[in-house]
Amino acid sequence: MGGAASSSSVVVSACLSTPTLFALARTAAAAAFSYASLRTLLAYVRWRTSPLRLIPYGPRDSSFLFGQLRPILREPFMGPHKRWISAAPSDAPLLSFSQLFGTWTVMLLDADIVREVLTEPPVVVTTTATATADPPRYTKGILGPVLTETLGDGLITLEGADWSRHRRIVQPAFQTRPLRERLGECVPRRTMEVVRAWRIAGPDRSIDLASHMSALTLDVIGDVAFSHEFGGVEKIREWAAASASSAAAGRRGSGDENENENDEQEQEQEQE
Structure with a gap:
C-alpha cells in the first residue's frame, strides 16, 4: 500500500508540474524576446544618435539592419572602400560607414591619426x-x-x-636601413643563382623570363621579410638541370645517328 501511494504521488506531481514547465518556458521565451527587442531598440538609438554619424565623409544611404554590408560582400575586395575614399576630399582625415545592426566603422585616412593609433x-x-x-x-x-x-x-x-x-x-x-642592407645582400646573391642556372641550361634553351623573375622576387621577399625559403630559385635550378640533361641526350642521339651514317657509307664503299 505504501509503495502504491508513493508511486501515485510521483505521477500526480509529474502531471501537476507539466503546466508549470510550459509556463516557465513561455516566460523564458518572452523574457528572451523582450531582451532582444530592447537590445535592438538600443542599437537603433545608438545608430541614429552616434557622433560617428556626423562625420561628413562616407556613405549615408545605409539601412539599420544591413548598413553597407551588401556592397562590401558583393563587390570586389575593398571596392566600396576605394570608392568612398575617392568621393571624399583629398584632405579628409577619416570617413565612417555602418554595418550590420547599425555598427559604425571609422576608416582613418590621415597619416598622423594612423600614427597616433598605432604608436x-x-x-x-x-x-x-x-x-x-x-x-x-x-x-x-x-x-x-x-x-x-x-x-x-x-x-x-x-x-x-x-x-x-x-x-x-x-x-x-x-625599418628602411636594415631592409636596404638585407636587400643589398640578398638581391645580387639570388640573381647570380638564377644566372648560373641559365648557364647550366645552355645557350640554345628558351627562357620564360616572366616566370623566372616572379620566382626570384618571391625568394627575395621570403628571405628579407620573413626569413623563409619559398623555393622559387630552386625550381629554376631543377628546370636548368632538366634542360641540360635533355640537351645532352639530344647530342648523344645525334652522335649515334652520325656514326650509323658513317658505318653505312663505309659498307657501301666496300661493296663497290
Missing part, C-alpha cells in the same frame, strides 16, 4: 603605491577574443601595452 602608449596612472595603466583606448572590439582563440597572441590580436611591446620587438625588421 600612442597607454596612459599610466601613478599613485603612491603602484603604477597602473589605463585600459587601451583603441581595441579590436568583439572580434578580439575570437581572433585570439584562432590566431593566438600576436600583433593582430594583442592590445594596449602588450601590443606596444610586441611592436617594438618586430619594428627593426621593417
